[in-house]
Amino acid sequence: MRELIDLIYFLFPLFIATTVPLSIVALGGLFSERSGVVNIALEGIMIMGGFIGIIAMRALIENTELNLQIIAFIGLFTGATFGMLYALAHAFASITMKSNQIISATALNMFAPAMSVFIARTFWNTSNLNLMGNYTISKVPILGDIPIVGQLFFTNAYLSTYIGIIIFIVATAVLYKTRLGLRIRSCGENPHAADSLGVNIYRVRYIGVLISGALAGMGGVIFVLSFATRFSGSVAGFGFLALAVLIFGQWHPKKIIFAALFFATMRVIADTYSVIPGLNMIVMPREIYRMLPYIATLVVLSFASKRSRAPRAVGEPYDPSKR
């Protein structure tokens, strides 16, 4: 029993650590797609946001004496800002220029890693930007002393976990409880209806794509802070996984959290099977463990997709004359 509790205390933060970047980026994708713009550029935006965020943090660490958590916060904010700027390119192509949304996103995905490595090499002579410091919060005062909950949520946690929870609540509230959310959802389903009621489709879609850029950019920084001590031009395919989580979650915030949690759980279990009683007894090539999360997702999808519907107008540039 004691072991089981310890196991949970051990695994839970890992589930959360993987769930947070996945779900934040997927929520970003949600805003873009609910407003009617497909965003497969999440990977590229994560890389761009992560890159600039890490540069900012390195500069702060070198030149200031700020608390690491404050630096992390500034890093997340910088990543979000530049993610947003980068997403602007996608918004311009797909909304103003009415381009094929997959092409411009593919370009963004190619550009980001090349550009980040190019810049890093040109200015720092290396593509590996190391980041000193331990960004975990060992224990949140007061809250960390609460039995069980304190242990699960408020010790050895990342700042990003709390930001992630806040983002989830805010995102859900924005989407379902505010004027902007109502308009975003209407633009993804029936832009002609929204247009006839004076909603500026272009503006709303820009906002949707920019929100996705901000969240994906932040997700890029979170990825680096959570899983490595440096940035080297890659986020290990998390952007694409987040896209999968978005579709898996059927374009719905709560389902996205569950999809992300499911996928993250499978992924963590696949990597930590050695500590899990039962699993560690089975002798299997590690590749089989590694592919389990993907297979499990496929299986779940094939049972859960029957009624899945993308937002009706997603992927189509808005053309007021086609009505």
Next chain:
Amino acid sequence: MAFVIEMLNITKEFPGIKANDDVTLQLKQGEIHALLGENGAGKSTLMSVLFGLYQPEQGIIKVRDKEVVIKNPNDANDLGIGMVHQHFKLVHNFTVTENIVLGYEDTKKGFLQLDNARKRIKELSEQYKLRVDPDALIENISVGQQQRVEILKMLYRDSEILIFDEPTAVLTPQEIQELMKIMKRLVSEGKSIILITHKLNEIKAIADRCTILRKGKYIDTVEVKSTSNEVLAEKMVGRKISFGVEKTPAKPKETILKVEEVSITDYITQKIVVKNVCFEVKRGEILTIAGIEGNGQTELIHGITGLKPLTKGKVILKEQDITALSIRQKSLSGISHIPEDRQKHGLVLEYSLENNLILQNYFTTQFQNRGFFKFDNIRDHAEKLIERFDIRSGKGPLSQVRSMSGGNQQKAIVGREIDRNNDLLIAVQPTRGLDVGAIEFIHKQLIQERDQGKAVLLISLELDEVMNLSDRILVMYEGEIVGEFDPQKTTENELGLYMSGSKRGKQQ
């Protein structure tokens, strides 16, 4: 008399076409002003200009004698102009309330105040007798209710000038009566109405004045009371037209199609949409199924042609049970099908005309050999049909269908289906959205088919068409056949009562 709206010398161009050419429209305070014209005459464009969806190249708009520029629907809304669009502008997975407040939301500290809106909507629907459930999802309510939502949208915005774009197309005669009452009530409370329509009797029944457009040009504005139907019609079409369709009495022969106890359950909503429907269509007759949109006609035809599976029942074609056959096999066993939605089902818009004309028989040896197309035959076939059915387009067989007009798209489908020379022709709303000329043409084709001994099954929402073309009429309501009529012995009103479910006959 003061004008509330003046649209003076409006010109609006789209690439290659002048949709409005020097058009003027003046709306008086408290009147119902009809805007008459055929499909494609520029009525909707003119109203879209007034509503801020388009900017005119020339001309000015005055509201209450003040010149205004209406850049978007918000401006129109601020000026008290509201519009019920012909194709409802509703978000299918939003609630009634959400649809009504969209674009005109009341917020407090950034959060939507839907409770207030709901209360207001309830009040308005009481006041104007427009009953709807504020919390129902649009996809779950009837077309009539959806129209009420559209009207509520305008009332919710306190619009003073109301534009109705072809509002009766989807309603029963009774619902039309109801709508007219609502419109009169609105006018009596000081609102002004523009009614867009191509139906003369509606204008006669309700409008005070009427502005007529033809091919984008302004023709005339007349007092309705002092103008006869014939004059209105001539002004609208530009030539004398005959009302009614010439045809000889039917000579029905043996049964071609027999539908036995067919029921269909919708897969997604799990609702029963067609219930125990039975009927027969005979060689040499036109059988029409009338009814309001959304009462199961679409699903019934999809069931017969195989686009939707039957939950129960049999379809028998020429004494052969075809229930279990695939769509392709059904089609080959002798069904021609002019589908309801030409752009959704009838055509591949990205394909050329000639490729669309072989959509139903590209696989026959006439057009292919071992899987390779015989391009010469395809071209010949296309040229033959273009000639025979007068299909007009920019580049003949090579025209991209998307670039063709609705009427010519429909002619292409009608031509394709008739050319297949099958014993059964199913035509679902074959004239929807077409101008008078095209309607006449298609009606003639249908009657000709009947006279050549084909069985014709027609689905129509337009009572005029139903009365004029049919040899027998079935009325469908909520998935059931609720009555059978002889067009010679019934009236539009009687049909309307059955269509709205107020009356129902014996089960067959």
Next chain:
Amino acid sequence: MKLKTLGSQIVKKVAERPSTISVSASVLAIIAGLFVGFIVMLIINPGQAFAGLRSILFGPFSDMEGGRSLGNTIYYAVPIILTGLSVAFAFRTGLFNIGATGQLTIGAFVAVYIGVNWAFLGPLHWIVAVLGGMLAGAFWGSIPGILKAYRNVHEVVSSIMLNYIAMYTVTMLIKQTIFNATSARALAPETTARLPQWFLGDVFPRSSINIGIFIAMILVVITHIILNKTTFGYELKSVGFNRDASQYAGMSEKRNIILAMAISGGIAGVAGAVMFLVTGRFMSIENHLMAEGFTGIAISLLGLSSPIGVFLAGLFYGALEIGGFYLQRTTNFVPQIIEIIIAVIIYFSALSLFLQKFVANFLSKRLKKEVQISEGSDVL
């Protein structure tokens, strides 16, 4: 005088074709991409920017001793043409095959496995290996097809998942079957299984070119014929353009989706086979998705999703790749500059609708005529 009118008539004929406009839009996109790349070089190191641009532009002619750079241009283009073709074929049938990477990996493994083990096939060896790769890719591609047709699973998610599953499966299978433990990678295929060079080895000595280019050409022609000349292609495209109308016309939507994905996967599988059925290239067991599948998406889009367009775009990509390689001889730029240029080209090709309008306006002014704009349609 007569000749002149004839000439202008030909010009007019060519200019009026919608394909002319979309192609010139792609060309403009390429120019824009190169221009941006040049600006970047100019900012980083103005002194070498011109030399850099020249290297990139004339990359295929950098090392003409025996036509090596020209031969290698083609050699690098082949897998990209094939993955581009794979993605384009799916696009034309309304599917987004983001899973070419996985199909390529599986195809490569099966081809190499046959290449290592089935030497008894003699002269047929390499043919069987390529076909094996194709079948394996087709099998892998059909999985998202089946899941979409019968379970409504979005092909983008299932393909992303299958990319990773393919990667781990192949790593595992290599370790268990054709592993070279000394260097921790797959064994080399037998000489009989490697793609022959035929006369190409004499035309382009010292280059790595092999008959892969002919395989690519054959597949380009076959897909072009399937898509444009056959009832099968007619059905596939119909389903892609308008699912409802295809159903109405009695086509089997499910069958077409599965077949389209299988064919798309099969082409990607061939790409995997030609990549690794060569001398001195070995399948790695490193857990990396192969980039060629993703590059294929870009190339398919640049080639306007038409087989012949993809072929040309693929060759162009090969030229850029080789240009980037020889850029190292003349300048000090970080090699990633080439990837930046390609990304910018792809981005501008996304703006092709705008560019097409630009070209159309330009031409219509010249010819005083309405010119029709096609949206990413078949070039030929």
Next chain:
Amino acid sequence: MKKLFVLFVAMFIVLTLAACGGSEVETYEIAMITDAGDIDDESFNQGTWEGIVAYAEENNISHRYYRPAAVSDADYIATIDLAVSAGAKVVVTPGFLFEVAIYQAQQDHPDVMFILIDGVPHAGDWDGNIGDNTVSILFAEHESGFLAGYAAVHDGYTELGYMGGMAVPAVVRFGVGFVAGALYAANEAGVAISFPNDRYTYLGDFDAKDSHKNEALAWFSLGTEIIFAAAGGAGSSVMSAAEDSGNKMIGVDVDQSSISPTVVTSAMKGLGAAVQQVLAQFYADNFPGGELLIKNASEDGVALPMDTSRFATFSQAQYDSIHGRIASGAVSVPENYTELIAFLNAIGQTTAIVEGTIHP
């Protein structure tokens, strides 16, 4: 917009024409070709390059690196040809992937000198053939791993783990040496250490990512106190795990102590020094062509950075002692599983690690 575009096209055409003009091509005497990794892989590419840069800058010699267009023998050969055409007099290639390419190149370019690190040229048949214009340098990574394992156990760590990137020869040697060193020290100190079979693994790639961090965290949670990560960039994820859980790790190839306080020490191999040494011989006209140089403890090819290491008890004296014993051959460090078992038998130790784990 339109005018801008015309301007833009026109400008481009002008530039293209300008680009056609000739210009002087610079030459570079020392060339390095990167293998599958890039110049900053924090592994042998980077170590080699740093050695070249250090030597070249000190002696003011032109130098640069080249990246092949793809990972294959033909591409390597083409890249070597490119380097030679750009004036290379000496070409340095790190990694055994170059063995076949150098075999070819040493014949194609008899006037150019080649330095092959971590490999011996052969024609694809593993039959080594070092040309007169080639020097092969091999490192005794097992000795470096041995030092790390030995130091860790003497420093009081009793639960150890090893994470390699992929089972390439150098990484395998690091692992084998590490196991041997740990058990040798345990025997010496008379302590029992834990190094079970499932604490020895190859990650499958050299990337920093969540999977590697989670796996390291799992090991730490099971009681592992220190992990030796011979995994390039993936080491960064192990570091991150060590930071989060308050544990330690050992770096590889170069001194990694500055990246994270969790790095107790690093199992270094003197890539840079070896490259500099051979380059110096080349410029002093005594290039050891045809030789196979084995850089081991006796040649100062492998070491622990004692100045920056964060040992609690392991002392410089202890280090000097064990280093001396290896250098003198008193301790013969095993480099594969068979040798490992023999080595352990000789000192009366056993290991739970099976052959399939070390040589997958």
